Amino acid sequence: xxxxxxxxxxxxxxxxxxxxxxxxxxxxxxxxxxxxxxxxxxxxxxxxxxxxxxxxxxxxxxxxxxxxxxxxxxxxxxxxxxxxxxxxxxxxxxxxxxxxxxxxxxxxxxxxxx
Amino acid sequence: xxxxxxxxxxxxxxxxxxxxxxxxxxxxxxxxxxxxxxxxxxxxxxxxxxxxxxxxxxxxxxxxxxxxxxxxxxxxxxxxxxxxxxxxxxxxxxxxxxxxxxxxxxxxxxxx
Numbered sequence: 001x002x003x004x005x006x007x008x009x010x011x012x013x014x015x016x017x018x019x020x021x022x023x024x025x026x027x028x029x030x031x032x033x034x035x036x037x038x039x040x041x042x043x044x045x046x047x048x049x050x051x052x053x054x055x056x057x058x059x060x061x062x063x064x065x066x067x068x069x070x071x072x073x074x075x076x077x078x079x080x081x082x083x084x085x086x087x088x089x090x091x092x093x094x095x096x097x098x099x100x101x102x103x104x105x106x107x108x109x110x111x112x113x114x
Numbered sequence: 115x116x117x118x119x120x121x122x123x124x125x126x127x128x129x130x131x132x133x134x135x136x137x138x139x140x141x142x143x144x145x146x147x148x149x150x151x152x153x154x155x156x157x158x159x160x161x162x163x164x165x166x167x168x169x170x171x172x173x174x175x176x177x178x179x180x181x182x183x184x185x186x187x188x189x190x191x192x193x194x195x196x197x198x199x200x201x202x203x204x205x206x207x208x209x210x211x212x213x214x215x216x217x218x219x220x221x222x223x224x225x226x
Contacts, residue, residue, distance in 0.1 A: 002157065043158070043201065043216035090157050099146040099205030100165075105157025 003027040004106035006091050012112045013081065021076040021109045023091030029104070031097035032074040034066060035090040037108070043090070049074060050097035081113045118202045118217035125223050132189045134220050136202030139183045145206035147178060147185045152199045152219070161200075162187070189222075197224045 004025045013019050025032065034046040048056035049068040063085075065077040074091055088108045094101035119137040126132045138147070146165055150158035162169055164176040164185070175188040189196060202217040 002159070004157070042218045045216075092157070099144075099148070099203075100163070102148075102160045102163065103150075103158075105159065107155070108157055 002104045002106065004091060004093055004104050006089075006106035006109050008109060009107065010110045010112075012114060013078070014114055015081060015083070017081075018077070018079040020078065021089055021091075021111075023074040023076075023106055025072055025074075025091075025093040025104070025106075027093060027104060029093040029095055030071050031094045031101070032068060032071070033092040033094075033097075033103065034074065034076050035092065035105075037088040037090055039087075047076075048097050055097055078111075081111075083113050086111055086113045118204055118215060120200075120202055120217045120220045122218070123221040123223065125225065126192055127225050128193055129191050132192050132196075132222060132224075134187045134189075134200055134202075134222070135184055136187070136217055137184045138202070138204045141182050141204055142206055145182075145204050147176070147182075148203040148205070149174070149176065149185075149187045150201045150203060150216075152201065158201060192222075192224045194224050194226060197222060 007022045031050045033048050036044045036046055045058050046060045047066045052068050063080050067075040088110050090108045091106040092103040094103045148163040149161045151161050152158040162171055162174045162176045164178050166178050169176045177186045199219040199221050201219045204215050
């Protein structure tokens with residue numbers, strides 16, 4: 001138990017569906033992240049939020065829309081996804097958004113797009 | 115951005131010391147080097163972090179040469195439970211925001 005929870009743990013959706021991934025951290029951190037982990041590929045940083053403000057968008061397609069209503073919650077809204085978007089989506093948090101701060105990862109959401 | 119290169123996989127036996135090297139030739143001045151461990155169906159877990167020279171904690175050591183173009187994670191006396199994927203992460207602040215690059219990971223398999 002890392003103090004970072006993600007729901008759902010598994011999600012299957014069609015290309016025309018709209019769904020959301022939820023992440024919650026109970027660590028009092030101020031930074032939250034979304035990562036994508038595809039099979040046989042390195043972890044890819046998608047978005048970074050620091051004190052609820054988005055500070056990083058790593059050229060992520062607009063079909064992925066993040067939302068950070070407060071420092072404890074992070075959402076990833078999904079719409080009109082493609083099969084190649086199937087992956088493990090990991091949420092992480094750290095004290096602040098910076099490389100010197102240890103990141104705590106959630107267990108991930110396994111997404112399958114059909 | 116500092117791309118990282120690690121061996122794809124390594125095998126070891128219980129009780130041995132394992133050294134995993136990560137290359138990061140384009141590391142920037144303010145980049146830190148961090149190593150994470152990941153078990154199947156779990157998120158990565160922090161192991162150790164350093165900026166230069168040597169860092170040691172209760173589970174590992176991290177060796178960083180003066181030029182910082184590589185780093186070596188050292189796991190003393192591995193056990194079967196150390197079988198996992200180990201990621202080298204180089205990250206820091208860039209113009210335009212915070213950047214983090216994970217390596218492809220090294221799959222360590224510890225045998226009895």
